[in-house]
Amino acid sequence: xxxxxxxxxxGAHGPxxxxxxxxxxxxxxLAAGPLxxxxxxxxxxxxxxxxxxxxxxARSRWVNDEFTHxxxxxxxxxxxxxxxxxxxxxxxxxxxxxxxVLRERGIEPMAAELRNDADGRDNAxxxxxxxxxxxxxxxxxRRDLVARNRRLIAIASFSLAVSVLTAVLALVAMRxxxxxx
Numbered sequence: 001x002x003x004x005x006x007x008x009x010x011g012a013h014g015p016x017x018x019x020x021x022x023x024x025x026x027x028x029x030l031a032a033g034p035l036x037x038x039x040x041x042x043x044x045x046x047x048x049x050x051x052x053x054x055x056x057x058a059r060s061r062w063v064n065d066e067f068t069h070x071x072x073x074x075x076x077x078x079x080x081x082x083x084x085x086x087x088x089x090x091x092x093x094x095x096x097x098x099x100x101v102l103r104e105r106g107i108e109p110m111a112a113e114l115r116n117d118a119d120g121r122d123n124a125x126x127x128x129x130x131x132x133x134x135x136x137x138x139x140x141x142r143r144d145l146v147a148r149n150r151r152l153i154a155i156a157s158f159s160l161a162v163s164v165l166t167a168v169l170a171l172v173a174m175r176x177x178x179x180x181x
Contacts, residue, residue: 001132003143011134013047013078016165020132035049039066044073048132051112053097054085079109080131087171088113 006016021062024042049070055065070079079102081088088111102109112124118141119127126144130137 013134048078050080113155
């Protein structure tokens with residue numbers, strides 16, 4: 001969910017929407033027929049472009065063509081690249097995970113690394129959501145920490161209540177046993 005206090009506020013891509021929908025996913029949205037036309041039309045209508053990057057995606061002709069098409073229709077600042085494998089630097093060609101069109105145009109997109117030794121899954125998710133909404137990562141990170149703390153307090157409170165109930169029931173059982181004896 002988009003935080004209520006952010007809805008309608010000024011974001012990098014205009015007012016922050018109430019929802020992140022619609023989200024186009026080629027596997028879910030494309031019908032049978034000429035692939036390139038449908039895909040490029042959907043890309044042209046997209047506000048942001050998210051590509052899950054790996055060395056395999058960097059070698060894909062389709063990925064490079066999709067990026068090229070998005071760059072001709074959209075702003076490079078709206079490229080979001082979560083990295084699942086490989087390196088975002090062009091220094092290691094065998095491990096490179098960004099499409100060649102980015103190197104050719106000198107574009108370094110916002111990248112979030114899902115690996116545990118980097119951003120990790122949770123921070124990478126928040127970075128991508130922040131990029132889609134056009135807000136700062138810190139705003140979403142603070143909200144996520146507050147929500148996590150509330151969950152921990154709720155769990156601790158529930159555990160304390162169960163412990164107190166168990167102690168009361170044990171005392172009642174001990175008294176009933178004593179009376180029975």
